[in-house]
Amino acid sequence: MxxxxxxxxxxxxxxxxxxxxxxxxxxxxxxxxxxxxxxxxxxxxxxxxxxxxxxxxxxxxxxxxxxxxxxxxxxxxxxxxxxxxxxxxxxxxxxxxxxxxxxxxxxxxxxxxxxxxxxxxxxxxxxxxxxxARSVFHIHIIADLLFALAALPIVLFMYVLPKLGLNWPTDGFFVLQILCFAAYGILKTFAFPRLQLKWGYGAKAAAQRSLVVKVLAGFLIVGALSTIYQDVVLSWWKGTPKPPAQ
Known part of the structure; x- marks a missing residue:
């Protein structure tokens, strides 16, 4: 045997x-x-x-x-x-x-x-x-850390924050890394959990979580479309070219 x-x-x-x-x-x-x-x-x-x-x-x-x-x-x-x-x-x-x-x-x-x-x-x-879709947030731990501690804070520091008119000090980059890591961890745990037990109470909780994520995603999409409309469509319609990036 x-x-x-x-x-x-x-x-x-x-x-x-x-x-x-x-x-x-x-x-x-x-x-x-x-x-x-x-x-x-x-x-x-x-x-x-x-x-x-x-x-x-x-x-x-x-x-x-x-x-x-x-x-x-x-x-x-x-x-x-x-x-x-x-x-x-x-x-x-x-x-x-x-x-x-x-x-x-x-x-x-x-x-x-x-x-x-x-x-x-x-x-x-x-x-x-x-x-x-949620598996994107639960890749290998090394790639996960590289994204949370390197890619995400770099993109925020070099592109997103300057676009919003916020100047983050260079010597405070470590603090930005910690904030990104904490925010990313919270987002994964509560908005995109790796495990959902979807029966009884769990099914109701998963439906509520999905609704919140969809609403937030909708706000982000509407905000992005509004920015594109103002910066591109209205500028073209009024004949005022968009100023070159500094």
Missing amino acids: ANTNVERKIHFARDFDERTLRNFESRLSGLGPGRFEITVTFKNGFSVTLTSVAELIALPMTDADPVKRVAINFSEDAGVARSNGRSPTSANVRMIDEIGYTVITYELRGDYGACVGLQHELDTIFRSTRAY
Whole structure:
């Protein structure tokens, strides 16, 4: 009986809704007779272990409190597995959504053939959860730091602030870096989170967050179009060329 152990960390931004949870339940339970459990920890500290996704969705607290941790576990019945000439297979999926700490992982143990097939099925489920637009804000940590501490403050210092008529002192560039890093971190955490648990309370919170982002984006787009209209269209219409940049 060939055994294996598979551990994987899931990257990029992800959205997990009720359908995703049911897909996990269906794939894991499809291994055969065994025990399926889903343990949910709410941000008020309350933790509950259930034997199906349906029980979780029906739980009153699901609509009242946000979730910070989800653990999905399946353990195949050892007697049935060994009677079929293979080792029992177990699977664990973890999702942790806490301020400054977001982790999505899964681990498989047991029969080699069962784990290989299950890994492919779980990867397929995880691919369906990726939020491509938000993933831009959750790239590799080195590239992330280069953007927050170098590219963003340089663009602000050399182009944006002078355009607004603000002269930031050269010896204060380090302070600008810290401000950019803090603002970027807050933006990622609250406006573009890497993990959204979108069922019950989480679905309502995600909808509210999306509305705020869309409204802010709309203001930025309207402001940019207004600037273009004033600087280009009106200048051309009135025949007054735009003054050259200093």
